[in-house]
Amino acid sequence: MSAQSAxxxxxxxxxxxxxxxxxxxxxxxxxxxxxxxxxxxxxxFYQDLARAAELAAFDGxxxxxxxxxxxxxxxxxxxxxxxxxxxxxxxxxxxxIGLIATASTTYTEPYNLARLFASLDHLSxxxxxxxxxxxxxxxxxxxxxxxxxxxxxxxxxxxRDFLEAVGKLWDSWEDGALVADRRSGLFADTDRIHTxxxxxxxxxxxxxxxxxxxxxxxxxYVQAGSSEDGRAFAARYAEAVFTxxxxxxxxxxxxxxxxxxxxxxxxxxxxxxxxxxxxPFIASTESEARRLHQEFNELTQPExxxxxxxxxxxxxxxxxxxxxxxxxELIETGGERGNGSRFQLVLDIVEREQPxxxxxxxxxxxxxxxxxxxxxxxQVAGQLQQWYEQGAADGFNVMPPWLPGGFDVFAxxxxxxxxxxxxxxxxxxxxxxxxxxxxxxxxxxxxAARSAAAPVA
Amino acid sequence: MSAQSAxxxxxxxxxxxxxxxxxxxxxxxxxxxxxxxxxxxxxxFYQDLARAAELAAFDGxxxxxxxxxxxxxxxxxxxxxxxxxxxxxxxxxxxxIGLIATASTTYTEPYNLARLFASLDHLSxxxxxxxxxxxxxxxxxxxxxxxxxxxxxxxxxxxRDFLEAVGKLWDSWEDGALVADRRSGLFADTDRIHTxxxxxxxxxxxxxxxxxxxxxxxxxYVQAGSSEDGRAFAARYAEAVFTxxxxxxxxxxxxxxxxxxxxxxxxxxxxxxxxxxxxPFIASTESEARRLHQEFNELTQPExxxxxxxxxxxxxxxxxxxxxxxxxELIETGGERGNGSRFQLVLDIVEREQPxxxxxxxxxxxxxxxxxxxxxxxQVAGQLQQWYEQGAADGFNVMPPWLPGGFDVFAxxxxxxxxxxxxxxxxxxxxxxxxxxxxxxxxxxxxAARSAAAPVA
Ligand SMILES: Cc1cc2nc3c(=O)[nH]c(=O)nc-3n(C[C@H](O)[C@H](O)[C@H](O)COP(=O)(O)O)c2cc1C
Ligand SMILES: Cc1cc2nc3c(=O)[nH]c(=O)nc-3n(C[C@H](O)[C@H](O)[C@H](O)COP(=O)(O)O)c2cc1C
Numbered sequence: 064m065s066a067q068s069a070x071x072x073x074x075x076x077x078x079x080x081x082x083x084x085x086x087x088x089x090x091x092x093x094x095x096x097x098x099x100x101x102x103x104x105x106x107x108f109y110q111d112l113a114r115a116a117e118l119a120a121f122d123g124x125x126x127x128x129x130x131x132x133x134x135x136x137x138x139x140x141x142x143x144x145x146x147x148x149x150x151x152x153x154x155x156x157x158x159x160i161g162l163i164a165t166a167s168t169t170y171t172e173p174y175n176l177a178r179l180f181a182s183l184d185h186l187s188x189x190x191x192x193x194x195x196x197x198x199x200x201x202x203x204x205x206x207x208x209x210x211x212x213x214x215x216x217x218x219x220x221x222x223r224d225f226l227e228a229v230g231k232l233w234d235s236w237e238d239g240a241l242v243a244d245r246r247s248g249l250f251a252d253t254d255r256i257h258t259x260x261x262x263x264x265x266x267x268x269x270x271x272x273x274x275x276x277x278x279x280x281x282x283x284y285v286q287a288g289s290s291e292d293g294r295a296f297a298a299r300y301a302e303a304v305f306t307x308x309x310x311x312x313x314x315x316x317x318x319x320x321x322x323x324x325x326x327x328x329x330x331x332x333x334x335x336x337x338x339x340x341x342x343p344f345i346a347s348t349e350s351e352a353r354r355l356h357q358e359f360n361e362l363t364q365p366e367x368x369x370x371x372x373x374x375x376x377x378x379x380x381x382x383x384x385x386x387x388x389x390x391x392e393l394i395e396t397g398g399e400r401g402n403g404s405r406f407q408l409v410l411d412i413v414e415r416e417q418p419x420x421x422x423x424x425x426x427x428x429x430x431x432x433x434x435x436x437x438x439x440x441x442q443v444a445g446q447l448q449q450w451y452e453q454g455a456a457d458g459f460n461v462m463p464p465w466l467p468g469g470f471d472v473f474a475x476x477x478x479x480x481x482x483x484x485x486x487x488x489x490x491x492x493x494x495x496x497x498x499x500x501x502x503x504x505x506x507x508x509x510x511a512a513r514s515a516a517a518p519v520a
Numbered sequence: 521m522s523a524q525s526a527x528x529x530x531x532x533x534x535x536x537x538x539x540x541x542x543x544x545x546x547x548x549x550x551x552x553x554x555x556x557x558x559x560x561x562x563x564x565f566y567q568d569l570a571r572a573a574e575l576a577a578f579d580g581x582x583x584x585x586x587x588x589x590x591x592x593x594x595x596x597x598x599x600x601x602x603x604x605x606x607x608x609x610x611x612x613x614x615x616x617i618g619l620i621a622t623a624s625t626t627y628t629e630p631y632n633l634a635r636l637f638a639s640l641d642h643l644s645x646x647x648x649x650x651x652x653x654x655x656x657x658x659x660x661x662x663x664x665x666x667x668x669x670x671x672x673x674x675x676x677x678x679x680r681d682f683l684e685a686v687g688k689l690w691d692s693w694e695d696g697a698l699v700a701d702r703r704s705g706l707f708a709d710t711d712r713i714h715t716x717x718x719x720x721x722x723x724x725x726x727x728x729x730x731x732x733x734x735x736x737x738x739x740x741y742v743q744a745g746s747s748e749d750g751r752a753f754a755a756r757y758a759e760a761v762f763t764x765x766x767x768x769x770x771x772x773x774x775x776x777x778x779x780x781x782x783x784x785x786x787x788x789x790x791x792x793x794x795x796x797x798x799x800p801f802i803a804s805t806e807s808e809a810r811r812l813h814q815e816f817n818e819l820t821q822p823e824x825x826x827x828x829x830x831x832x833x834x835x836x837x838x839x840x841x842x843x844x845x846x847x848x849e850l851i852e853t854g855g856e857r858g859n860g861s862r863f864q865l866v867l868d869i870v871e872r873e874q875p876x877x878x879x880x881x882x883x884x885x886x887x888x889x890x891x892x893x894x895x896x897x898x899q900v901a902g903q904l905q906q907w908y909e910q911g912a913a914d915g916f917n918v919m920p921p922w923l924p925g926g927f928d929v930f931a932x933x934x935x936x937x938x939x940x941x942x943x944x945x946x947x948x949x950x951x952x953x954x955x956x957x958x959x960x961x962x963x964x965x966x967x968a969a970r971s972a973a974a975p976v977a
Contacts, residue, residue: 093702100700104732106612106643130631132730136708142698143730145639148608152643155563155612174587174663175628182602186563186609205726206631241599243557245550248821251593269662273589273600275561364705 076451076486077303077336077458077500078478079123079163080116082109085140086465087342087430089371090362092140097465103140109149110156112467119474120488122499123161123192125285125305125460126150130170131203133374138367147179154187161496163192163285168225169218170198170207173261173268176225177232180282181274189278189495194285194305195296197222200374219292224263226284226300231259233281234507235271251275257509279497280505289317289404298324302502303336305460307408307433310415314339314455334502336457339450340433342464343443345472352437359464360425368424371431375405385421389413405432430462440476447477448486533908533943534760534793534915534957535935536580536620537573539566542597543922544799544887546828547819549597554922560597566606567613569924576931577945579956580618580649582742582762582917583607587627588660590831595824604636611644618953620649620742625682626675627655627664630718630725634689637739638731646735646952651742651762652753654679657831676749681720683741683757688716690738691964692728708732714966736954737962746774746861755781759959760793762917764865764890767872771796771912791959793914796907797890799921800900802929809894816921817882825881828888832862842878846870862889887919897933904934905943 084103085092092100102108113124126146133141146164154162162183166176184191197218204212213221240255259270286293286301297304304321308314322332344359346352365382373379384390412418412426429435436446450456463469481487497504541560542549549557559565570581583603590598603621611619619640623633641648654675661669670678697712716727743750743758754761761778765771779789801816803809822839830836841847869875869883886892893903907913920926938944954961 092700092707093705100698100702103700104642104698110612130635130730132713132728136713137710138705139707140700142708142732143635145635145731147605148636148639148643151605151608152612155567155609170629171632172627172629172664175632178587178600178602179605182605185561186605202726205724207629208724241557241561243549243560243597245557248550248595248819250549250596251599253594256589256593267662267665269659271589273587274602275599362705 075488076447076456076481077122077338078119078487079125079161079338079458079460080112080121080470081125081127081340081460081462082112082466083127083140083462084142084144086469087433087462088359088464089139089367089428090359090364091465091469093362094359094465096468098467100140106149106152108467109144110153112470113153113157113160115467115470115474117157117160119478120490121160121461122458123163123190123496124150124153125163125192125194126165127194128165128167128196129198129200129203130167131200131206133200134202135367135370138364138370147183151183151186154183154190158188159491159494160190161192161283161499162187162190163194163283163496165194165196165287167196167198167203168222169213170203173225173228173232173266174270174272177229177272178274180229181233181272181277184277184279184282185274189497191277191279192283192285192303192496194287195222195226195300196287215290215292219296221265222296223299224265227263228259228261228266228268230281231261231508232268232270232272233276234509235259236274236276237507237510237513238276241275255510276507279495280507283496283500283502293404294321294324297321297335298328298330301335303338303500306337306339307405308339308455309408309412309432309434311450311453311455313408313411314450315453318455336500337455338458338460339456340430340460340462341447342430342433342435342462343469343473343477344435344437344464345440345443345469345476346437347439349438349442352439356429356435356437356464360428363424363428365421365424368428371427372424375409375427375432380420385424386419389418389420389423408432429464433462435464440480443473443477444480444484447481448484451486532945533904533913533938534579534795535576535944536582536618536795536915536917537569537578537927538582538584538797538917538919539569539923540584540919541599541601543926544890544919545816545921546596546824546885547816547821548922548926550819551816551922553925555924557597563606563609565924566601567610569927570610570614570617572924572927572931574614574617576935577947578617578918579915580620580647580953581607581610582620582649582651583622584651585622585624585653586655586657586660587624588657588663590657591659592824592827595821595827604640608640608643611640611647615645616948616951617647618649618740618956619644619647620651620740620953622651622653622744624653624655624660625679626670627660630682630685630689630723631727631729634686634729635731637686638690638729638734641734641736641739642731646954648734648736649740649742649760649953651744652679652683652757653744672747672749676753678722679753680756681722684720685716685718685723685725687738688718688965689725689727689729690733691966692716693731693733694964694967694970695733698732712967733964736952737964740953740957740959750861751778751781754778754792755785755787758792760795760957763794763796764862765796765912766865766869766889766891768907768910768912770865770868771907772910775912793957794912795915795917796913797887797917797919798904799887799890799892799919800926800930800934801892801894801921802897802900802926802933803894804896806895806899809896813886813892813894813921817885820881820885822878822881825885828884829866829881832866832884832889837877842881843876846875846877846880865889886921890919892921897937900930901934901937901941904938905941908943
């Protein structure tokens with residue numbers, strides 16, 4: 064199959080731990096399996112989690128982000144941990160695991176962001192990844208003096224411009240430009256440090272960056288938008304794609320589409336990993352796992368979930384409508400929304416399952432639209448294997464319903480099965496995120512241009 | 521003396537370690553006392569330094585910053601470590617020492633900066649300080665799409681607006697707004713979380729912040745500009761002021777001026793610490809210390825120092841002029857420059873000492889205009905004591921000529937003398953930077969307003 068260029072005998076799946084304060088299920092913080100809530104702001108809690116994921120040889124830990132407070136923080140653990148500070152402290156407590164920070168191209172400056180990632184990559188010894196987002200939450204705009212969130216197409220236009228700008232900044236120091244020759248007094252070879260003079264449609268950035276080239280050259284590019292613009296962007300830039308799918312079919316379609324788009328741009332589709340989210344309730348029997356899931360769902364609060372639905376779909380429903388069918392107008396109001404592809408995903412659930420509003424809210428409570436499964440370790444491993452082998456995934460973004468326990472049970476019971484089946488590493492082979500993902504380290508474009516121009520010796 | 525309101529029996533001096541990659545002397549990296557240059561990008565090097573400073577019970581470590589690359593990086597270790605990432609990793613390796621990050625009000629967004637500091641304060645357990653700068657380096661502008669660096673007055677106007685905005689963001693969550701009551705399902709009490717709706721002359725920020733109030737409420741405000749605008753700003757906002765003085769007289773004048781300005785604004789002058797920089801060469805005899813200083817100076821490169829002079833003064837001199845007097849036109853071209861107060865300081869040296877250009881460059885090589893002294897541990901301790909007791913300092917920003925050794929000798933030989941004389945703590949009493957500096961923790965303005973409005977029970 065052309066979409067999977069990697070040798071099937073050595074191909075391995077990739078696993079990230081998607082960290083969310085309080086766990087991914089919106090009511091997890093209320094359940095007794097969760098730790099005391101004041102651990103949610105304790106860095107050691109996250110350091111311990113990352114160490115546990117590193118012990119399981121996970122590729123990376125991933126932090127979502129958005130520069131605004133969710134309105135429904137009244138009902139669930141929905142504040143934000145700033146990813147750069149948090150992951151830098153996590154880096155200090157770990158050695159091998161990748162560190163993927165979400166950052167917005169809409170609400171940051173290229174020079175500042177380039178510095179943050181170069182520094183994170185340096186201090187972690189080459190473990191930085193960037194989940195590139197354009198920011199879904201429209202209320203972010205007013206935190207930055209804007210009256211309105213730029214529309215979807217504009218956000219992606221800036222995202223492309225931004226990627227070109229920061230790409231040049233990260234290339235601005237060639238490898239080896241820091242010479243530090245005590246005798247001659249040459250500290251940095253400025254012939255190998257380049258102003259970048261980026262002038263794009265929206266952004267002007269002169270450069271060079273003020274720090275030498277980092278271990279990975281630049282962070283691994285991760286992308287998480289699945290709209291048409293998002294897919295085009297991913298096909299061009301992304302080295303890994305995070306995505307949400309409820310059904311194998313939908314996952315396969317997305318997988319084939321993204322890989323084909325990359326191939327059409329002349330890229331090796333094997334160098335663009337597709338990583339759907341999966342939120343697993345695990346217990347020794349399937350019915351026990353389902354009961355656990357049900358317990359979590361019973362702790363949800365409709366005020367919260369209706370607000371989430373409003374955010375995902377732009378529609379406000381009332382508590383009086385909870386036990387009726389999902390109203391038709393929900394399905395008919397498409398259009399320009401923050402969260403294009405997540406909208407489609409919810410519509411698909413409605414059409415496929417004809418749920419009541421309450422049932423739909425429970426479907427979304429687990430992981431905001433990501434796939435939730437409940438089963439035995441074998442069943443969960445089997446699901447991952449199926450998606451992996453049937454062209455829907457190169458690995459997964461594991462989204463434990465609660466933390467840390469929901470991760471611990473996955474690491475202790477599912478990971479060993481994946482290993483027995485030859486699907487997942489027992490230990491790290493490389494030291495950088497790029498190596499875990501099987502990606503080559505890029506050469507600075509300026510160095511490449513210089514060596515191409517040099518005469519053959 | 522009204523300017524020193526603290527009880528003289530308990531008043532203690534404060535010491536920060538000002539960390540500069542490669543040490544403060546511009547040629548330190550070339551000297552054999554310095555470690556291998558590839559340690560300069562190794563986070564463990566800085567973690568070890570901070571641990572050493574913590575062992576000496578220093579108040580804080582301080583990182584300078586600027587969003588541009590210095591042109592003269594060809595000749596000295598003048599790249600930048602991004603302070604938030606770097607200090608977060610340092611936080612993870614330490615427990616008590618304060619962590620002071622420089623950040624620009626000209627080239628960052630209030631919402632993003634407020635998040636970074638709140639997070640650093642959370643993950644360090646209340647150790648964050650902010651060295652508030654408007655950015656001296658004019659070449660920063662073009663890294664942010666601007667054709668020119670905003671002029672001095674404009675930068676300070678934005679700085680004031682910025683402080684008002686981030687102050688409100690840091691207050692936007694009252695203490696205790698994160699309730700996390702599992703039974704009722706109330707995660708955050710949104711009645712105690714406030715939109716801030718800041719609309720200043722230049723900045724609009726809605727809020728609230730997306731993270732609960734941090735251990736110190738907000739970072740300790742440090743300021744480091746000594747121009748007229750800078751002093752006015754410091755008197756209003758700063759809790760500590762970093763400053764550069766070559767003579768006791770100049771230090772005393774500045775000290776008295778800043779304290780009086782604060783008092784005139786109704787502030788307690790004891791809550792605004794004045795911390796001049798000091799770069800000490802220490803050896804067991806004075807002549808040995810001078811010889812060491814001389815060795816460092818002999819490793820300087822005129823290309824570098826002339827560039828620094830250009831940056832500080834806006835004047836370009838040539839190597840041919842090195843052994844002549846400082847030209848008159850240097851002294852006459854004042855005006856609108858990035859570095860107003862540093863300009864004055866250099867002029868003072870010229871007028872006082874009538875140095876050749878080379879001698880002037882050597883004076884600046886040690887610490888870019890900060891005071892360099894060479895002597896025995898007793899002499900160095902004596903100098904600090906004199907400035908401290910004679911109204912020029914509440915403590916010092918220690919700027920070791922080289923690292924880590926230049927710090928180690930200070931900690932091992934000068935600090936014990938200061939302790940014997942009752943001038944410096946032997947161990948920490950508090951856990952936060954605010955406590956080390958003797959500052960109270962501020963209450964959220966919104967909480968203060970609410971409790972003032974509440975009826976007496
Ligand atoms: C696994 C996953 C994680 C995401 N994390 C974030 C995030 O942290 N912040 C954010 O603004 N958007 C996040 N998104 C959403 C998108 O990246 C995005 O910028 C926006 O919703 C537009 O997406 P679209 O291209 O699907 O319309 C995430 C999406 C997925 C699938
Ligand atoms: C100890 C010390 C440290 C400083 N660190 C910085 C710094 O890291 N970044 C910066 O832009 N300016 C730094 N400055 C300079 C000023 O803060 C400043 O923003 C600018 O030079 C204008 O200062 P002025 O008010 O003295 O004219 C520092 C000054 C001193 C005394």
